[in-house]
Amino acid sequence: MEKHLIVLDLDGTLLTDTQTISEKTKQTIMKAKEAGHQVMIATGRPFRASQLYYNELMLTTPIVNFNGALVHHPKNKSFKLVHSPMDIGVVHDVVDSVDKFQYKNLIAEVMDNVFIHTEDQSMMNIFKMGDPDVTIGNLRGNLNEDPTSLLIHANEENVPSIRKHLEDVHAELIDHRRWGAPFHIVEIVKKGLNKAVGISLVAKELNIPRDRIIAFGDEDNDLEMIDYAGIGVAMANGIDQLKSIANEVTLSNNEDGIANVLIERLKLN
Structure with missing residues (x-):
């Protein structure tokens, strides 16, 4: 064969x-x-x-x-x-624009380095897998490289409105996907x-x-x-x-x- x-x-x-x-x-x-x-x-x-x-x-x-x-x-x-990261300026724009929505956390990853906006013990096991460098704190102050991906952790009922907003405002620069349960997360990567x-x-x-x-x-x-x-x-x-x-x-x-x-x-x- x-x-x-x-x-x-x-x-x-x-x-x-x-x-x-x-x-x-x-x-x-x-x-x-x-x-x-x-x-x-x-x-x-x-x-x-x-x-x-x-x-x-x-x-x-x-x-x-x-x-x-x-x-x-x-x-x-x-x-x-x-490696095809997003422009950090685009990420900052996305972060600013989703502030009006209720979300639990923001996580950016640069290859195998992790930047977490707010400490959340319920998710730490996921993001510490493989023993990466983890930085916790405001993404605007800590993230200084073009990230490979950006994750928005939200309540399940808010995910559709966040995705619609991303499609309406940022569709030319990013693509986004939805994780399945148990964590309701929108994952964002570079367009295409x-x-x-x-x-x-x-x-x-x-x-x-x-x-x-x-x-x-x-x-x-x-x-x-x-x-x-x-x-x-x-x-x-x-x-x-x-x-x-x-x-x-x-x-x-x-x-x-x-x-x-x-x-x-x-x-x-």
Whole structure:
């Protein structure tokens, strides 16, 4: 069988609700690698929060982080790192403009450095994963570099109005996505970036055509990726919008949905 590129989102897709990779899914991915297929991760997480799973699967491919704002190869320094941060002036404008909305916190990330507007112990475990440098305090005073991403943590009922405001006022300069539960967060990156942009760079490097890309996802930050892939697969726990454009809907992240598709399509039994 011809070589395929298997692209895995993490949260709600590869990872179960306990933030682990099930044994069946892990062994199936290993079989796919042994059969000559390439496996990569494409996630909204920074690398420091995805490295654990990259290592667990013993990957040797580039990785897409921050929904396409960072593409790099942890094992091959000759692969050109692509980092596409937002202009810090744009971020300041966004921060100022959302002040009229009720939000809980603002978090900016510069690669693997974290800047948190207000200390919030309920979220510290997430942002301290991978032991980054964490700076707490007013973003205007502390953030002095172009950030890779900006996160707005809000109450669930306020997320739609914040996203509408971003679309109405800042659409020419930024793209935004919504995280799933338990934290209702709007993630902002530079305009034109998404997972599909990063995957296309990796596929070109690996010389794998688009029609031999199998991508798995569950949330709205996976829309472009699922649409781009030759075989776009939505998880049963995914959003309806993603399911409507996917080539296939598989079982949930807790039911080895990834493994079932790979076993059938790549004949891994």
